Amino acid sequence: MADAPHIPVLLNPILEKCAPVHGVWLDGTFGYGGYSYALKEAGASKVIGVDQDPDVIARNQNLPEGITLIQGRFGDLDKLVDEPLDGVVLDIGVSSMQIDEGARGFSFMRDGPLDMRMSQSGPSAADVVNRGDEELIANILFQFGEERKSRRIARAIVAARREGDITSTLQLAEIIKKNLPHPKPNQPHPATRSFQALRIAVNDELGELARGLNAAEAALAPGGLLVVVTFHSLEDRMVKRFMQIRSGNAPRANRYAPETEADAARFEKVTRKAIEATEAECAANPRARSARLRIARRLETPAAYTDPHDIGMPKIDLSKGGIL
Numbered sequence: 614m615a616d617a618p619h620i621p622v623l624l625n626p627i628l629e630k631c632a633p634v635h636g637v638w639l640d641g642t643f644g645y646g647g648y649s650y651a652l653k654e655a656g657a658s659k660v661i662g663v664d665q666d667p668d669v670i671a672r673n674q675n676l677p678e679g680i681t682l683i684q685g686r687f688g689d690l691d692k693l694v695d696e697p698l699d700g701v702v703l704d705i706g707v708s709s710m711q712i713d714e715g716a717r718g719f720s721f722m723r724d725g726p727l728d729m730r731m732s733q734s735g736p737s738a739a740d741v742v743n744r745g746d747e748e749l750i751a752n753i754l755f756q757f758g759e760e761r762k763s764r765r766i767a768r769a770i771v772a773a774r775r776e777g778d779i780t781s782t783l784q785l786a787e788i789i790k791k792n793l794p795h796p797k798p799n800q801p802h803p804a805t806r807s808f809q810a811l812r813i814a815v816n817d818e819l820g821e822l823a824r825g826l827n828a829a830e831a832a833l834a835p836g837g838l839l840v841v842v843t844f845h846s847l848e849d850r851m852v853k854r855f856m857q858i859r860s861g862n863a864p865r866a867n868r869y870a871p872e873t874e875a876d877a878a879r880f881e882k883v884t885r886k887a888i889e890a891t892e893a894e895c896a897a898n899p900r901a902r903s904a905r906l907r908i909a910r911r912l913e914t915p916a917a918y919t920d921p922h923d924i925g926m927p928k929i930d931l932s933k934g935g936i937l
């Protein structure tokens with residue numbers, strides 16, 4: 614989609630740090646294909662795109678030679694390919710295409726069914742809001758949205774649904790707005806944090822990120838690059854911690870105990886600190902403002918498994934609390 618309105622975030626530093634781009638790359642969040650096209654053009658012999666959204670697959674039926682697209686989740690990326698990879702790139706989150714379409718139910722600015730599922734399958738935001746118990750809803754809002762008024766909002770949701778199911782985005786946005794103080798000028802809409810939290814929960818975005826990092830470790834060839842762009846502090850913290858632990862830089866529980874195979878480095882960091890967008894990029898693309906880029910290079914040591922909670926994934930069990 615060379616004519617797509619979408620501007621890929623932090624593309625220049627990605628290409629610069631990964632130069633010379635070569636071999637087989639996997640773009641785990643294809644979206645508009647911004648990274649896939651650029652990586653192919655920069656020298657990748659092949660780019661395998663992955664996206665969980667059936668609409669993305671339907672819109673990209675005619676891709677140029679050397680770029681393919683699979684419907685799936687990047688958390689399973691090691692199972693989606695049968696060759697070692699020279700690079701994996703993940704651009705975490707939703708696309709503007711998904712947010713802008715009211716019928717997908719991501720936006721508190723556009724009316725639509727309370728859906729928010731990128732894959733268009735599984736439990737929706739309406740299921741969480743109408744079937745989740747009050748404590749689970751409050752935990753989701755607090756942990757995934759850093760919403761300090763989480764308990765008050767959860768209570769209001771549970772009270773409102775006694776009158777009947779909450780089915781639309783604007784209906785939920787109104788319930789939240791009515792129960793929070795009026796925002797001051799230049800403050801975000803009161804439902805911003807809650808909608809973000811519900812989206813993260815519905816799509817199990819943090820679980821996917823943890824699975825994706827482990828899967829990339831398994832699928833990358835020695836020398837292969839892991840490139841991750843995040844937009845949320847919780848996600849950036851998980852990526853940072855993963856790269857720290859996997860590059861052997863995290864403190865061990867007992868530094869006097871002999872170093873074991875489990876402690877051996879699987880990656881070396883390419884970016885010491887997260888790379889942020891320049892002022893010029895933020896001016897051209899406001900979405901870039903919260904973006905953080907981290908890159909690490911795969912070493913020879915065979916892959917192992919990192920527990921999601923060891924890299925800071927909040928402990929919320931979505932299978933409890935009435936939703937699944």
Ligand SMILES: C[S@@+](CC[C@H](N)C(=O)[O-])C[C@H]1O[C@@H](n2cnc3c(N)ncnc32)[C@H](O)[C@@H]1O
Nearest residue numbers: 621642644645646647648664665686687704708
């Ligand atoms: C921010 S957009 C990517 C934009 C892309 N980098 C570009 O430049 O065009 C995120 C895309 O990743 C997809 N996505 C999000 N989480 C995913 C997951 N766990 N597995 C596969 N695709 C995912 C979404 O459906 C969406 O299309």
